[in-house]
Amino acid sequence: MSGGSGVAAPAAGLAGSAGGVETMTYREALRLAMRQEMERDERVFVMGEEVGLFDGSYKVTAGLLDEFGPDRVRDTPISEEGFLGAGVGAAMLGERPIVEVMTLNFLLVAMDQVVNHAAKIGAMFGGEVRCPMVIRTPNGAGNQLTAQHSQSFDGWFAGTPGLKVVAPATPADAKGLLKAAIRDDDPVLVIENLPIYKEKGEVDTDPELVTPIGLANVAREGSDLTIVSHSFATVRALHVAETLAAEHGVEVEVVDLRSLRPLDVETVAGSVAKTHRALCVEEGWPSYGVSAELAARIQHACFDDLDAPVERLGMAEVPLPYAKELELAAMPTEERITAAALRVLDLAA
């Protein structure tokens, strides 16, 4: 890497880095990843709105200010374009900024710095400089936060060459993917999810264990239908799989994408070749979205394997309404996923 940062690169390994499996929330797993990487690498620092004194808008960074001090846990004014762009500049000089944006919705204010600047740097300057930054931000709906605060633009960013985009669904991957993102030499958008922050799971705390970017995970094996999903949709899909097994005797395989860009079509296609049916589920709007991309790739990769058209499901295509009844009707609930799965399986009533 070029760029003359005076900050020391990481030591080869940490003393006493033996892991152990602990149960923790998705939020705690993200915090663990940041703490470990900040201990490992002086160049890593966190900045964003309310990340320090306030302990994070969603408490992901809680305690980090006390541990690492205000230079490395830096509260910013409300000025997303400014501090995201500052992250780009710092990264170009070899720092490893983790820029927290309060929600994916607010990333739109800084869209130009993400899409037109960060994503361009590697290619546009012929590989002379890199932009090793992490942008962390949650998507998601379901808390009646209404039209401007409930969106999932995952596909917009995943469709941008120059960015890497990951979206963990479990605490283990939250830790593993965030660490991989911090160590990556390119700009990585880590899309977290509001409803999953409180979900618990087992996490191997080994500081050297990362989840590789670009590999999907078969989260549940099955033989009758593949549900492809990421982030919170994976949590829903796993519940739906259990329901369908219990109530309809069908076995659903759930492929959790984990990375949206790069996209692991091999794992997806391998699953669909086995089950012959695919349902793509996302939290965002499906038109021109992640599920649209998947459907195109699955039909191309699995043309001879398919027993039914690829189905997809996402948020109803409306700006999210406030009223609880309306919001629920718009969301890709387990009920709607179940109904879509039964359609693909030709089991719909």
Add this chain to the structure above:
Amino acid sequence: MATIDSTRDRVDPSVGHLFDHYRQMFLIRRFEEAAERQYKAARIGGYCHLSSGQEAATVGTVAALQPDDLLVTGYRCHGFALARGVPPEAVMAELFGRAHGCAHGRGGSMHLLDASRGYYGGWGIVGGQMPIATGMALSLVRRGAEQAVLCELGDGAVNMGAFHESLNLAAVWRLPVVFLVINNLYGMGTAVDRASAETDLYKRAGAYRMEGERVDGDDLEEVEAVTSRLLRAAREERRPAVLEALTYRYRGHSVADAGLAYRTKAEIEERKREDPLARTRELCEARGVPAEGIEALEAEVEAEVERAVAFAEADEAPPVDRLAAGMYRRGSAEQFERMRPGSPFGEAELVFAGGLGQ
């Protein structure tokens, strides 16, 4: 420019005028308290940003608007809607997500609106309302209308690009807009001096050769007098301005924030001793309003808030089959015909159902 000595603006409002404003302030305080109770009872969801403590700045500025002036605000907007005359029933029903809320249950706490009263929202992205207010002012100029726009924002918004771009446009095009910075000392949990290099926020107007003033936002009459003067200059001379109203919010950033991670209980208690509501009540008394009169008014307002809650509780939920209502103009159904569920390659389910301009 940039004076805080505005005594020359002091008009001597009739007691009736003052009493009306006290009524609005008291309504806002009681409404916010009711909203917090209803939120804790899970009848209100999502974000809910209360404005208790900011009533004088809210009522004083809105009072300076002419009936045909326009108002645009950020998301801490219950008080602004009420001060502009939106019925408490319609505001509370919106907070409850009911069909007869002022945004038909679509917007909730952050997206109140009443176009019939010139109130154009209720916006949720920090600073996002400012270019919109600027464009409204542009429209007023193009139509030759002698009206003005009052655009409210918080102290947290002044570091957004949209703030600076809007101020510059308003100044370079001489637009009739007054940007009202409600400075309650904290943008969410960040104190103004941790976010802004220039903490005299009104001085930023100078960078755009625009008038900038600061008022004691807890002094109802001063707020109204200064706002009136700035709005008049906007309307009559197309002179935009920035008005900074210094005030304080008693509650957290939203109902979910206890508001104590970044400030002390002692600070809050100290501010409450200078409560604008109590100050205005004392002013009413000093101007000769009998105590019984004030108490009668307060009882009346409390009943009004109770009625608003009862109305919201009794109101119906918006029908789910009208999920997309309002999204596109009437007549758009035809354009979407081939996406409609039931058409040969239409959507599988209700994704586009309801309100596509039928």
